[in-house]
Amino acid sequence: MELKDNSGMIVDAAIKVHRVLGPGLLESTYEVCLVKELVNRNLRVERQLTLPVIYEGERIDAGYRIDLLVQDEVIVELKSVEKLMPIHEAQLLSYLKLSNKNLGLLLNFNMRFMKNGIKRMAN
Numbered sequence: 001m002e003l004k005d006n007s008g009m010i011v012d013a014a015i016k017v018h019r020v021l022g023p024g025l026l027e028s029t030y031e032v033c034l035v036k037e038l039v040n041r042n043l044r045v046e047r048q049l050t051l052p053v054i055y056e057g058e059r060i061d062a063g064y065r066i067d068l069l070v071q072d073e074v075i076v077e078l079k080s081v082e083k084l085m086p087i088h089e090a091q092l093l094s095y096l097k098l099s100n101k102n103l104g105l106l107l108n109f110n111m112r113f114m115k116n117g118i119k120r121m122a123n
Contacts, residue, residue, distance in 0.1 A: 006043065006071050007103060011118055013037040014107050018114035027080040030109045031067060034078070044071050051098055066095055075104040084108050084119060096123035 017033045031047065038045045051064040068076035077092045084106060092104045101123065108117030 006074055007105060007120065009041055009043060010038065010070055010074060010076060010105055013041060014105075014109075014118070015114045018109055018111075018117075021109075023080075023110045023112065025080065025109070027067075027078050027109070030080060030107075031078050034076075034107075035068065038068075038070060045069070046072075051095060053098060064095070064098070066099065069099075069101075073101060073103065075099065075101050077104065077106050079106065079108040079117075080110040081108060082110065084117070089119065089121065092119075092121050093123065096121065 014034060017030060017037055021030065021033060035045050035047055046069040047067070049066040049069050050061060051066050052059045053062045053064070066075050067078045070076060075092065075095050077088070077095070079088060088106055092106050096102070096104050104121045106119040106121060111117035
């Protein structure tokens with residue numbers, strides 16, 4: 001139940017950030033503000049976390065970074081694009097697989113209404 005509660009708190013925080021800032025800003029702006037909002041809600045957040053690839057038993061830094069990891073269980077990928085594309089979903093699914101996490105949120109802040117920019121994905 002806690003996983004569902006955390007994802008709900010993340011979505012609520014994203015909606016608040018979007019309501020205050022509106023669409024059209026850089027992804028990095030939404031990231032910083034969302035982190036502030038999540039911390040204010042007493043959630044543990046790690047930002048720009050390196051995500052290595054394990055290849056033939058060897059850990060390789062391939063340059064992947066998770067935008068946010070909340071409560072060490074929910075991956076949050078932020079976008080500020082005209083519309084979410086299948087490649088964005090594939091990216092989040094890959095991050096879930098590589099990190100052995102079960103839940104991810106893809107948040108596109110460049111929408112008129114934030115509720116239309118939220119995609120919940122499970123591994």
